Amino acid sequence: MTSGPTPRAVGPTAEAPPGTVRMPEVKxxxxxxxxxxxxxxxxxxxxxxxxxxxxxxxxxxxxxxxxxxxxxxxxxxxxxxxxxxxxxxxxxxxxxxxxxxxxxxxKKDQIGEGLATFVREYFLTTEVLGERVVAARVPERVGEWLADPVHAQRLSEELSSAISGMANVMRDEQIRTSVAAFADKRLRQLDIAPLLARLVDAVCDAGQHQAALSTFLRGARKFLDSNRSEFRQRVAMESPEWVPDWLDERVFNKGFSLLQSFLTDVIDDDTHGLRKGFDTQLRELAEQLRTDPTRIAKVEAARDQLLDHPRIHEYLNDLWDSMKTLLLNETGDPDSDLRRSAESLTVRAGEVLRDDPQVRDRVNDALRRLSGHVATHYADDLTDVISSTIARWxxxxxxxxxxxxxxxxxxxxxxxxxxxxxxxxxxxxxxxxxx
Known part of the structure; x- marks a missing residue:
């Protein structure tokens, strides 16, 4: 005598009740x-x-x-x-x-509910999950995997492929508009006056303003030398007719030489009074950018006027295209700085997870809190998967x-x-x- 029909190798019955789940075939x-x-x-x-x-x-x-x-x-x-x-x-x-x-x-449904209750009471608890998290050595094992340069390279390749794929499927027109609007909004909200003040202070502290002044003065001296005849002609045109030419020539030569000599003195003397005055004016400008409401308002008005310029609008609209092109080029090139930096950071992160006990303890503590949160708030939802699935079989x-x-x-x-x-x-x- 047998114990009933032998189970078939194929899956469910042909006439399954509505809402039931068909189970996979068995070997x-x-x-x-x-x-x-x-x-x-x-x-x-x-x-x-x-x-x-x-x-x-x-x-x-x-x-x-x-x-x-x-x-x-x-x-x-x-x-x-x-x-x-x-x-x-x-x-x-x-x-x-x-x-x-x-x-x-x-008793199929009751068995499913009993199994779900058993799992919830004896497996999905804060204590059990916390112990399993620690025993799993997740930070150390993840760190060992990431610290391997081969794995870091593979992860970098996968992330690059994912980024490239996302960038290619995005709707450029919508993103272009969103990026331009976001950049315009952030620039208009930017406190540019204090930023310019800090920039001026940094330039002055580094002495770059004096180097820029020297460059400007040398350029001016060269410009004067290159256009001496033009200036002489202009002086002749402005001079009264009753003044003899020889006098115009003498006056011009004397004035031109004095101007050139003055420029040379300023260029060669780092302690020249003009340089000190230039430094003082820049320092005062930086202070005004921080404290003077009128100066700050003028800078902000200039900022808004600049952002309203059509060329700036065009640049902001093309910002996403430039970013996308740069991103695709960097992610697609195995030797790019972005890919190499990603691999280096991945290896470094793996080494820290693997070798630093304090970091491992913090990660384990975070995982324990996460598992405890899941057990406390979502255990019923997780075990309902068991009971509801069995009920639908x-x-x-x-x-x-x-x-x-x-x-x-x-x-x-x-x-x-x-x-x-x-x-x-x-x-x-x-x-x-x-x-």
Missing amino acids: QERVDALRRMKRLAVGLLLFAAAVYVLCRVVGDGEGAWGYVQATAEASMVGGLADWFAVTALFRHPLRLPIPHTAIIPN DTEETSRRLELQVGRDLQFIRINGTVVGALAGLAIYTLTQLF
């Missing part, structure tokens, strides 16, 4: 293994029945035949009882609606799948029942004969 090897165990259990039961029939036909129930018959009788009882028990888990034995049979099909298919998972081991119960029943029957008959 044929598991089906064949269950069939072999069922044949063995049935074979032992049939062997006991054959022995019993032989004893009834050939023997007279006396002597050795009595022992054999009692053994066969008890073996059949044990085998049949365990067949009934195993079959009752998955279906009604002989299709008879006997109470408390077909337990798994009838097809009842008959669930029973067949569970039988495939544990049925092979349950057939040993039938085999053991047949063997133990035989031994028990033999022992009982022997004691009866002795006493």
Whole structure:
């Protein structure tokens, strides 16, 4: 006698109730293994029945035949009882609606809820998850993986591919408008006067303003030399007609030489009064940019006027295109500074996670808090996945799948029942004969 139809190797029944979830197909090897165990259990039961029939036909129930018959009788009882028990888990034995049979099909939803409750109470707790987080050595293992240059390079390649893919699928027109609007808004909100004041202070502290002044003065001197004839002609045009040419020439030469000499003195003398005055004026300008409301308002008005210029609007609108082109070029080139920096930072981060115990402790503490938060606030949602999924499974298919998972081991119960029943029957008959 078998324990019902052997589960098929294919998936669910054709007529599944609405809303049920179809389960994946099982391997044929598991089906064949269950069939072999069922044949063995049935074979032992049939062997006991054959022995019993032989004893009834050939023997007279006396002597050795009595022992054999009692053994066969008890073996059949044990085998049949365990067949009934195993079959009752998955279906009604002989299709008879006997109470408390077909337990798994009838209690499928309750089993799912019980399993979900068990997982929630004994697995998804703050203590258990915290212990598992520490035992998993997540920071150290992640650090070891990241510290390997090969892994860092692979991660950099994957991130580059992801960035390139995202950049290519984005809608450029919308992003271009958003980036331009964001940049314009941030620039208008920028306190540019204090920023310019700090810039002027930095230039003065570094002495770059004096170097710029020297460059300007040298350029001016060169410009005067290159255009001496033009200036001489201009002086002649502005001079009264009654002034002789020789006098104009003498006055011009004298003035021009004095101007050139003055420029040379300023260029060569780092302590010249003009330089000191220039330094003082810049320092005063920086202070006004910090404290003078009128000066600050003028700078902000100039900023807004500059941002309203069409060329600036055009530049801001093209900002996303420039950023995208730069990003794609940098991520697509394995030898780019961006890729190399990403790999170097990845390796460094891995080394810190691997070697710094304080960092590992902080990461572990953060992971413990995260797992505790999940266990406290989302344990019910997570375990509902178990109960709701099992509830949506097809009842008959669930029973067949569970039988495939544990049925092979349950057939040993039938085999053991047949063997133990035989031994028990033999022992009982022997004691009866002795006493």
